[in-house]
Amino acid sequence: MTSRPLAVIVLAAGKGTRMKSDTHKVLHPIAGRPMLLHLLASAAELAPAKTVVVVGAGREQVEKAVAPLGVSVAHQAEQLGTGHAVQQAEAALAGFEGDVLILYGDVPLVTEATMRRMIDRLHGDDAPAVVVLGFRPADPAAYGRVIADADGRVDRIVEFKDASPEERAVTLCNSGLMAVRGEDLFALLSRLGNANAAGEYYLTDLVMLGGQSGRGSAVIETAADEVAGVNSRAELAAVEQAWQQARRRRAMDDGASLVAPETVWFSHDTKLGRDVLVEPNVVFGPGVDVADKAIIHAFSHLEGASVGEGASVGPYARLRPGAVMEKGSRVGNFVEMKKAVLGEGAKANHLTYLGDAEVGAGANIGAGTITCNYDGFFKYKTVIGAGAFIGSNSALVAPVTIGEGAIVAAGSTITADVEGDALALVRPPQTAKPGWAAKFRNVMRAKKEAK
Structure with missing residues (x-):
């Protein structure tokens, strides 16, 4: 030139x-x-x-x-x-x-x-x-x-x-x-x-x-x-399709595998490493970087997120801006991350929300766990130490820190820090009243028949 x-x-x-x-x-x-x-x-x-x-x-x-x-x-x-x-x-x-x-x-x-x-x-x-x-x-x-x-x-x-x-x-x-x-x-x-x-x-x-x-x-x-020029919504869609087709070809030429290319949607700045596997119906919003050998399972949506080497996302996962998954970490179905770091090898496999959080290496986040990061006015941070285990259906009310190796029992609502290697158990004692259920049903049937 x-x-x-x-x-x-x-x-x-x-x-x-x-x-x-x-x-x-x-x-x-x-x-x-x-x-x-x-x-x-x-x-x-x-x-x-x-x-x-x-x-x-x-x-x-x-x-x-x-x-x-x-x-x-x-x-x-x-x-x-x-x-x-x-x-x-x-x-x-x-x-x-x-x-x-x-x-x-x-x-x-x-x-x-x-x-x-x-x-x-x-x-x-x-x-x-x-x-x-x-x-x-x-x-x-x-x-x-x-x-x-x-x-x-x-x-x-x-x-x-x-x-x-x-x-x-x-x-x-x-x-x-x-x-x-x-x-x-x-x-x-x-x-x-x-x-x-x-x-x-x-x-x-x-x-x-x-x-x-x-x-x-x-x-x-x-x-x-x-x-191709754009003068109508239909022409805009046609140009989008042409751009996506070219980007899909380039992703595969560069060493990523797209199982069903026509169902994957890229953003202008999406970065995929070598040997990345992208399953059907995945959407990459702006600001996504996926490292080598990561797997993005079907029906996942990523935006403003970083996925580390060998990490696994989804299916049906949502990574929002500020989500960082380190090497070998895993999020599964119906897990959402926002402004949160999931440490190396850590996993949150089911039905979890991690917002404004830092999760240490090797930690396990049980199904139904949420970080309660917003009080209606301000956001607060949750820190979960390396190797910690968070039982299913737990609510971690930020700001709160769970120490390394600590265990939070299932169904707990944590409002104070938990020291390393401790067990946090927040449940009322379980009581049982023999025969109560049968008596209850009999009383209610009698009331219904009396009407």
């Missing part, structure tokens, strides 16, 4: 009315991350000197989303077309000398590799004025057509509504993405007109203007999935 500085312009000014949402179109998530941030993350891999996001309707939402990234924002007050939108970035790029990539916030899956190919083509031997990214969809529908020769030299781009029947028969379509030299971009944009069916300033007319100045334009192609 050329060593010239790079600027990225991302168009995100559209209203997105077909989404029928109070959330800005480009902020709808794919794999747990707004689609605009997917695109900006891919562009950031090129280390651009400047990035400008062009906003319009709903600008406050977009500005808030990109503020932590340190990108510039330009405002398109009137929606006068894509060419007009790019013009709004001129002030932010004043004095910039380098190459410019023009991307769309609702086309989120474009890869760094494709962006690099566009820039490389811009600096080919024939030095095109504009590089266009084209694709061949199964159904060209109403896409603009790229009219080019066999070598990829572009004669023109025609919007569908302006195209002749012969032009509509062309299968090479325009994604809208472009690469242009910075020294050419705004000079060409200043010459745009709006004499077309929509009365808009088309960015695609840069191709024609470049040709008029004696310099041709070029097209490179990519797969249709990579440039």
